[in-house]
Structure formats: C-alpha cells, structure tokens
Amino acid sequence: MxxxxxxxxxxxxxxxxxxxxxxxxxxxxxxxxxxxxxxxAGAIRTRGGPAIQVECDRMAPLEVGEAVITGGGxxxxxxxxxxxxxxxxxxxxxxxxxxxxLSSLRIASDRKILSLACPAISTGIYGFPLQECSQIMLRVxxxxxxxxxxxxxxxxCLYSAEAYEIFRKTLDSLRTWIRSGTSSPSxxxxxSEQQKRKKDHGRRGxxxxxxxxx
Numbered sequence: 001m002x003x004x005x006x007x008x009x010x011x012x013x014x015x016x017x018x019x020x021x022x023x024x025x026x027x028x029x030x031x032x033x034x035x036x037x038x039x040x041a042g043a044i045r046t047r048g049g050p051a052i053q054v055e056c057d058r059m060a061p062l063e064v065g066e067a068v069i070t071g072g073g074x075x076x077x078x079x080x081x082x083x084x085x086x087x088x089x090x091x092x093x094x095x096x097x098x099x100x101x102l103s104s105l106r107i108a109s110d111r112k113i114l115s116l117a118c119p120a121i122s123t124g125i126y127g128f129p130l131q132e133c134s135q136i137m138l139r140v141x142x143x144x145x146x147x148x149x150x151x152x153x154x155x156x157c158l159y160s161a162e163a164y165e166i167f168r169k170t171l172d173s174l175r176t177w178i179r180s181g182t183s184s185p186s187x188x189x190x191x192s193e194q195q196k197r198k199k200d201h202g203r204r205g206x207x208x209x210x211x212x213x214x
Contacts, residue, residue, distance in 0.1 A: 065099030
C-alpha cells in the first residue's frame with residue numbers, strides 16, 4: 001500500500017523509555033501469564049497503574065506468539081498490546097518472535113491505531129540476541145506496512161544505546177534493499193544467517209583440526 005519509500009518513512013528508531021511515548025499504543029514484551037513483572041512490563045505497571053494488570057488477568061494465559069490488547073491506564077498511550085515472545089533456547093524462537101510481532105501489528109491494524117511503539121521483544125530476561133531480534137522484527141514490520149495502512153507509523157523504542165545502534169544499522173541495511181529493489185528483506189536476512197552459519201562451521205572445523213594436531 002503506497003510506494004516503498006513511503007513505507008520506509010513509516011518506521012523510526014529511538015532510544016528511551018517506551019512508557020513515556022505519546023503514541024496510540026505501546027507493545028509490552030509479555031509472558032504467557034500476562035503478569036507485569038520486570039523490564040518493559042514492570043515499567044508499564046509502574047506508570048500505567050493497576051488497571052492494566054486487572055485487564056490482563058481476564059485474558060491470560062496466552063501462547064507464545066499471541067497478543068492481546070488492553071487499555072493504557074495512566075500511560076500517554078491509549079492502549080497496550082501485550083505480545084508474548086519466546087525464551088531463547090526453547091526452540092523455533094525466530095518464528096515465534098515473528099508471530100508475536102505480526103500479532104501486534106494485526107491488532108493495531110484492526111483497531112486503526114495510527115502510531116505503535118515496540119520494544120526489542122524477548123531480548124531482556126528471555127535472552128534472545130539483539131541482532132537477530134532487530135532483523136526479524138524490522139523485516140516483519142516492513143513487510144506488513146507494505147500491505148497495510150495502519151499503523152501509520154511504527155516506532156522502535158530501545159532501552160540502551162547498544163540496542164538503538166543495532167536496530168538503526170539493521171534498518172539502514174533494509175533501506176538499502178528498498179532503494180535497490182534487488183532482494184526482499186526476508187531473503188537478505190536468510191542470506192546473512194547462512195553466511196554466519198558457514199563462518200561458524202568453518203571456525204569449528206579449524207578448532208577440531210587444531211585439537212587433533214596436539
């Protein structure tokens with residue numbers, strides 16, 4: 001929906017506190033029980049007040065990859081979309097994170113939410129690598145926005161300078177794809193992952209040869 005350059009302009013990367021953003025909805029990196037514990041969820045509980053948890057309790061539990069929407073309580077955002085990301089090491093993490101991201105976007109689209117703020121889902125206590133998270137989430141958002149008019153803007157609000165830089169560089173690489181029109185973000189990420197696996201395999205092979213020679 002719209003030109004590729006228009007889609008590119010609908011994604012922003014910022015560093016800061018997601019609970020302070022004046023947007024239509026913020027995404028909470030939720031657990032399956034929708035308990036607002038630590039990290040992003042804890043900040044939402046602190047600033048948003050108890051009403052959000054009360055709503056969550058009526059909808060729990062969720063499966064990994066699912067998302068639900070509640071009111072925003074005392075937040076500037078009108079809504080909170082609670083998306084359950086994977087724990088690193090549980091298996092099929094990439095697909096689960098993609099589903100959690102897509103579930104959030106579909107809710108925002110259905111509600112005609114204009115602006116959506118997302119954290120780096122699963123990269124806190126769940127231990128999912130920031131680099132892979134940035135590739136998966138940005139790719140899903142980019143491909144969704146190409147086909148949908150809502151949300152009009154997606155803001156990735158990162159909690160640290162490191163996370164901000166990783167997401168910024170990943171978005172820059174995807175922008176290069178948009179301007180060149182050569183390969184899709186999915187293929188670009190797949191190729192990058194394949195190259196990384198080849199390097200890792202080669203490194204392990206060299207380590208085996210060294211050990212065998214002692």
